[in-house]
Amino acid sequence: MKSRLHQWRQLANAVSRGASRSRRHASNASHSQHNSIPRVSRTTASLLSGATALAGGSLAWMFATQQQKPSRIPQHQHAISQNTGSLYADRETMLKAASLIAEALGEDSVSYDEDDIETHGYSTWSTSNTEVRPVAIVRPTCTEDVQQIAKICSEYKVPMVPFGAGSSVEGNFVAPYSGLSIDLSQMDQLIAVHEDDMDAVVQPGVNWVDFNNKIKHTGLFLPLDPSPTALVGGMVSTNCSGTNAVRYGTMKDWVVNLTVVLADGSVFKTRHRPRKTSAGYNLTSLFTGAEGTLGIITEITVKLAPIPETFTVATAPFPSVKAAATAATRMLRAGIPLAAVELMDGAQMKIINSSGGAGGRIWKEEPTLFLKFSGKQRSVEEDIVRAKAISSEYGAGKFDFAKTEEEKHSLWSARKEALWAMTAQRPEGYLTWSTDVAVPLSRMAELIDISQRESSALGLFSTVLGHVGDGNFHQAVMYDPKNPKHVRDVKRCVDEMVKRAVEMEGTVSGEHGIGLGKKECLLKELGPETINVMRTLKRSLDPHCLLNPGKVFD
Structure with missing residues (x-):
């Protein structure tokens, strides 16, 4: 399993770097005409397009009508003003917020590297993409880091787009309104394993395959089986499943509680650790499958199951x-x-x-x-x-x-x-x-x-x-x-x-959520009344629409 996981990661990273280089080279050719933000051309096909999506069992929606648009990315400032008016900060202010975050968390926590930005703003295995890119990538290592990021972004009205392994296929992590990509992959600590309680506490950047290998000696495992590259935070945010879902259910069935950072930097835990509770609203389920639009998940307590004989x-x-x-x-x-x-x-x-x-x-x-x-x-x-x-x-x-x-x-x-x-x-x-x-x-x-x-x-x-x-x-x-x-x-x-x-009373997305690609489909399935209830929840928790804006619904 480790060998196969390593192959997936190597190939995925290689394809992403290659796509980024291709777009950067095209960008440099037109840079003399546009001095502020280089335009970046999109590559059409790559070896892995769709592969990671299918491996996790969930798949993309957007159609080729978007692929036929001009392939160069417009200047970020122009794109932001077109899409949002004065709702969000301009590019200069976004960069200022990134600089303040670097001062608070350390210079190494923020990246402006062009390849890095491209990888975090464009998916080679999804057709649900956008022409806009984040201005920088921020890599927190703990809940307190995420809290600092949220406070600064809230003050300056900068969109925050959570990012995990980048294996989602519905445009869940692209940045239609620019802002900062919050890469949670360095929050990869296994915090605690409670063998007798059959649960464990992990950060969102923990890879599920690595996690199961680490706890194998306990005779327990997390039975979900999505893409081998998937991280637990992304699995929760999209309510993933995989090949084992018929027996073990989906991710929502294996989440006990969550630690969440809201848009304004507030931090809370959804509940305590017992298997059952009837104390108050089910906030754990509210954030499971929300795709980072309501809060940024920084700790997860997951149930574990006995490894079959x-x-x-x-x-x-x-x-x-x-x-x-x-x-x-x-x-x-x-x-x-x-x-x-x-x-x-x-x-x-x-x-x-x-x-x-x-x-x-x-x-x-x-x-x-x-x-x-x-x-x-x-x-x-x-x-x-x-x-x-x-x-x-x-x-x-x-x-x-x-x-x-x-x-x-x-x-x-x-x-x-x-x-x-x-x-x-x-x-x-x-x-x-x-x-x-x-x-x-x-x-x-x-x-x-x-x-x-x-x-x-x-x-x-x-x-x-x-x-x-x-x-x-x-x-x-x-x-x-x-x-x-x-x-x-x-x-x-x-x-x-x-x-x-x-x-047939079915759903338009069995796996991987709605993201950017299936918003119209969700409206067909649930209708405007249900979507309006979701909007009310969104406005209550994120009144300035800073958390993963443009996803799930407009």
């Missing part, structure tokens, strides 16, 4: 996506305690094979379920027999299950390597449009079937991949952003998919 995996190909999805629903309805139920369609399996296969084998190019079983050895064996029987009722081919550690890795490898295989084969200049929805389990097979047929009819590469155990699936389409027909067809396909999900 044993686990194994199984795979089964099906004649259709609908048959596979229906079989998955039947398994859950039958009470089989699956730890994970993942679906990859025939197009995805073909991509795996064209890359040389996975796990030392060539796979059937049919919709395939990937199942994970965990628990007591005898129970796992019984669950496999039951899952195999249900699969056969829906026309499944050979039901393979692992008997050794090597076979476990082999069978699950296609699911893990799908992202690498797909992004590596994307045509040059193409983008990957991707998004996810979630619906009640009884409607999932129907929606997947319709969505797959409609996207396949576009004549573009499209694929379905998802956490079908909890009604959440992702669809990805590769398209040429310079081709108007591609753009129109993809947008229409997305609109229909979201519309159907809402009609």
Whole structure:
């Protein structure tokens, strides 16, 4: 796991640096005409675009209509005045605030490096981006640092945009109104582990994979399984999930309490540490999934679960996506305690094979379920027999299950390597449009079937991949952003998919939140009355709209 995590981080950092350099070189060419802020050109496609998003199981929304705008970034001062009027400070005042923060926290805490700013203001694996960039990056190391930052930014009306690992895909961390990017990755301390209470206290910059490795000796773990690069603070802020959600739920189910810094620098803890309470409002849930728009999370107490005695995996190909999805629903309805139920369609399996296969084998190019079983050895064996029987009722081919550690890795490898295989084969200049929805389990097979047929009819590469155990699936389409027909067809396909999900009492975002990319979708799902309640909460806690402005709703 450490090796794979290291590869993810190295490749992600390399791509970000490369994209930044490309934009900087284009910027320098036009710098003679614009002396204040260099204009930066956006690169269209990168190897990892969409990869981290899919790995975490959540996907981006924005369409290529924005990609066709002029590729150079306007001067920050001009962009800020266009978007906000006098709501926020001008660039000079923002820089003054950054200087005051450097005096308070130390010079090393603030960065004006061009590559650093670009990495914190533009995502190479998301199409939900903005033309504006933060003026500086601030790196606090403790709650008191964040408190100082908030007080100064509040005084000077400077937007604050929390930043974690940068793996979110809905434009959650971009800076449409400039301001400061608050990078929390250096707040990476494991503060306490309470083994008998089965919980731990961490700072937001703790990586979940590193965390689980550190506490493995206790026999406990945090069972979420998003992107391997994800940090706990971002996981809380977007209410993430991942492949284990069908058994363990989403991040909201594993947060006990939070320490939060409000826009004015006030600090408070949402509750004490017992597993249950009925004392007052549920403020922990209010800030979980709020995407940093209500407060900056600086400490998290998370629940822990016992590491299962044993686990194994199984795979089964099906004649259709609908048959596979229906079989998955039947398994859950039958009470089989699956730890994970993942679906990859025939197009995805073909991509795996064209890359040389996975796990030392060539796979059937049919919709395939990937199942994970965990628990007591005898129970796992019984669950496999039951899952195999249900699969056969829906026309499944050979039901393979692992008997050794090597076979476990082999069978699950296609699911893990799908992202690498797909992004590596994307045509040059193409983008990957991707998004996810979630619906009640009884409607999932129907929606997947319709969505797959409609996207396949576009004549573009499209694929379905998802956490079908909890009604959440992702669809990805590769398209040429310079081709108007591609753009129109993809947008229409997305609109229909979201519309159907809402009609089925589903959600427009199963994972990764709303960010910049899905604001219109949220309005379709919840309506103006619900959005107005959210706005009331926002105004109460952040009256000057300084915390991650422009996200979730306008």
